[in-house]
């Protein structure tokens with residue numbers, strides 16, 4: 001679809017050409033919402049880490065981290081899920097236009113929403129939920145047991161029977177507002193930090209994950225119920241308890 005000239009040009013920065021006074025931020029347009037609103041039911045999450053065992057040290061988590069593609073049938077506790085969500089997008093400090101999280105983000109734009117397909121989490125009905133980092137709560141998108149086959153198809157067989165599948169969407173305007181075309185690189189660089197935290201946090205609580213960059217864009221966007229233009233999937237990661 002693209003030759004190496006295009007992909008290599010897209011990978012390189014043209015930062016000195018970016019006139020930030022001409023971006024929407026520079027011309028005084030209001031900052032975009034930092035979190036998509038939740039019109040439906042909300043589920044409160046326990047304090048991150050409050051009820052979680054940490055069987056290994058950080059050093060061991062780094063040493064033991066690997067991509068895990070098979071999981072036990074055990075459910076995650078809600079405390080473990082809360083911990084993983086906090087570790088990947090939790091809010092440390094919040095300003096009027098920006099927020100500061102457990103992960104870094106270019107210009108503190110944090111362009112992601114975190115969706116989770118819940119399959120086996122104690123105390124949570126199966127279905128699609130969205131993390132609300134500013135409330136440390138979940139927004140119920142859809143309660144259903146019917147998603148597993150469709151999810152595996154959308155993930156091109158990368159569901160791996162996960163207890164909960166993370167899918168991160170990007171809302172590009174959150175970044176474009178301030179960084180115009182440079183958003184392409186910033187958003188994808190940011191995504192790497194988020195999933196790296198998930199890998200390490202998983203090891204920390206006896207879970208495992210595998211980054212998934214290969215999925216069917218249209219099918220996954222349709223399953224999430226996002227429009228594919230203003231918001232679309234950029235990365236996924238099934239999570240389960242280690243065998």
Ligand SMILES: Cc1cc2nc3c(=O)[nH]c(=O)nc-3n(C[C@H](O)[C@H](O)[C@H](O)COP(=O)(O)O)c2cc1C
Nearest residue numbers: 065066067068069158192195210211212213214215
């Ligand atoms: C950006 C990115 C995308 C990836 N996409 C996939 C994928 O679609 N399917 C898969 O099985 N593994 C995927 N992986 C996992 C890699 O295959 C894995 O990290 C690599 O083989 C090294 O193994 P390790 O993570 O166990 O060190 C991805 C990893 C990254 C960082």
